[in-house]
Amino acid sequence: MNITELLRERHFRRRLFPVEMVTLSYAALTLLMILIFWGRMSNPLWLVSQRLLVAGAVVCVYAFNKMRPCAVTRFLRHLLPLCLLGFWYPDTYEFSRLWPNLDHVFAQSDLTLFNFQPALTFAWEFPQPFVRELMNLGYFSYYPMIAVGAFLPLVKGRKLFEKSVFIIIASFFLFYIIYLFLPVAGPQFYFPAIGVDNALQGNFLPVGDYFTHHAELPPSVARDGFFGSLVSFIQQGERPTAAFPSSHVGVATILMIQFVRHHRRAAIIFAPFYLLLCVSTVYIRAHYLIDVFGGLACGVIFYVLVRAAYKPLKGKSSHQRSSHHHHHHHTQTHTQTNDLNQ
Numbered sequence: 001m002n003i004t005e006l007l008r009e010r011h012f013r014r015r016l017f018p019v020e021m022v023t024l025s026y027a028a029l030t031l032l033m034i035l036i037f038w039g040r041m042s043n044p045l046w047l048v049s050q051r052l053l054v055a056g057a058v059v060c061v062y063a064f065n066k067m068r069p070c071a072v073t074r075f076l077r078h079l080l081p082l083c084l085l086g087f088w089y090p091d092t093y094e095f096s097r098l099w100p101n102l103d104h105v106f107a108q109s110d111l112t113l114f115n116f117q118p119a120l121t122f123a124w125e126f127p128q129p130f131v132r133e134l135m136n137l138g139y140f141s142y143y144p145m146i147a148v149g150a151f152l153p154l155v156k157g158r159k160l161f162e163k164s165v166f167i168i169i170a171s172f173f174l175f176y177i178i179y180l181f182l183p184v185a186g187p188q189f190y191f192p193a194i195g196v197d198n199a200l201q202g203n204f205l206p207v208g209d210y211f212t213h214h215a216e217l218p219p220s221v222a223r224d225g226f227f228g229s230l231v232s233f234i235q236q237g238e239r240p241t242a243a244f245p246s247s248h249v250g251v252a253t254i255l256m257i258q259f260v261r262h263h264r265r266a267a268i269i270f271a272p273f274y275l276l277l278c279v280s281t282v283y284i285r286a287h288y289l290i291d292v293f294g295g296l297a298c299g300v301i302f303y304v305l306v307r308a309a310y311k312p313l314k315g316k317s318s319h320q321r322s323s324h325h326h327h328h329h330h331t332q333t334h335t336q337t338n339d340l341n342q
Contacts, residue, residue, distance in 0.1 A: 011069065012065065012066050013074075014066075017077055017162065018310055018314050019077075019078055019081045019082075019162075019165055019166050019169050020058055020081065021313055022166070022169060022170045022173055022313075023054070023173075024055060024058060025173075026173045026176065026177075027051045029177070030047075030051065030091070030180070031048060031051045033180065034047050034048055037095075037098055040098055041094065042094060050087075057080060057084075058080065061080050078161070081165070081169050082165060082168070082169065085172055088173075089176070089247075090237055090241070092176050092180055092239075092241045093239035093240065093241040093242075095179075095180040095181075096181070096183040096241045097209070097211060097212045100183065100208050101184070101207050101209070101210065101211055101240075102182065103186070103189075103207065104190075104204040104206045105204075106184055107119075107187070107191075107204040107288060108202075109288070110288045110289050110290050111204075113289075117199060117200070117202075118288070118289040119187035119191070119285045119287070119289070120187070120191070120196070120200065122283045123284075126283075129225065132223075132228060133225040133227055133228060134276065135276065135279065135280040136223060136228040136230070136231045136284065137227040137273075137276065137280075138273060138276025138277045138280035139227075139231055139248070139277060139280040140230050140231055141270075141273035141274075141276065141277055142251075143234070145255050145273065145277075146168065146255065148266060149164065149168060149255040149258055150164065150165055153262065153263075156262065164258060166313075167254065167258065167303065167306050167307060167310070168255070170306040171250070171302045171306055172247065172251060174302045174305070174306070175242070175247040175251070175298065175302070176242075176247075178244075178245065179241055182244060183211075183241070184243040185211055186286055186291070188217065188218070188284070188285040189217070189240040190207070191285065192218040193207050193210055193214065194207065223284070231284065243286075243288065243291055244287075244290070245291055245295040245297070246291040246292055246294065246295030247295065248281050248286070248287075249281060249291070249295030249296055250294075250298045250302065252277050252278075253295065253303075254299050254302065255270070256274050257299075257300075278292055
């Protein structure tokens with residue numbers, strides 16, 4: 001497809017796209033929470049301003065598409081919500097810290113279910129540098145997997161791309177809604193907070209509002225190697241939130257389902273990275289093992305839900321309704337003509 005074709009005027013969709021609907025809905029939900037818990041929020045005015053900026057950006061891209069309806073501006077309406085995902089993830093911390101931390105419950109669950117603490121044992125049993133690097137590679141592969149999962153469908157056409165982007169974004173928002181109300185930081189935050197010795201002895205102490213005042217990733221969480229450095233760079237903005245269920249595992253599961261359905265070659269390529277990712281989230285102590293199983297279950301459930309929601313949200317475009325009306329009018333006219341002839 002050449003530049004001229006991309007910029008050729010096309011029919012403008014007046015309704016919001018499903019990705020815009022879920023983005024604005026999530027912004028509205030969190031805005032409502034800010035207003036309800038205003039006195040307990042940290043800098044609520046700034047949080048409100050951020051949501052107004054998001055809404056303004058969506059409106060601006062919508063207006064740009066209306067002013068210049070073409071494939072590029074339509075694409076931008078889907079690209080913007082994708083770009084905002086990096087903002088919404090750490091933002092969940094602002095809400096999860098409203099509630100007492102629950103890491104002690106999930107750490108104890110791991111010990112009870114598996115009779116050892118996987119988030120400690122995995123790394124200690126396999127401390128070799130090449131294993132660490134392999135695990136960091138698996139964890140980092142999550143990000144190119146999202147990029148490929150979002151943009152590879154363009155090869156098969158606009159409709160599959162728009163549906164795939166919606167599935168990814170809507171699934172993320174379902175995970176984020178859980179994180180708003182479920183304050184679990186993960187082992188890389190919790191174990192340094194209570195002391196590794198306590199974790200080893202099974203003394204999983206409640207830390208209450210500790211992470212309200214200790215939001216930075218502990219300096220003890222250091223990673224070496226090329227991919228270790230990449231993971232450390234990505235985690236610079238990490239906050240003590242969003243551990244259960246693992247969105248890394250859940251979204252990667254959704255992407256793998258998409259790959260199997262529409263891009264078999266990509267599924268084969270990413271399968272080993274997907275398996276590494278599931279293990280690495282525990283190895284690098286980003287998650288408890290129970291978070292991984294929660295992510296797997298949620299990934300499958302969310303995929304079914306958001307895929308079913310896409311068609312009703314998308315509805316018929318005005319162009320489709322116009323064509324249907326034109327066809328109905330033509331059929332009616334033809335019937336009336338036949339009646340007159342008879």
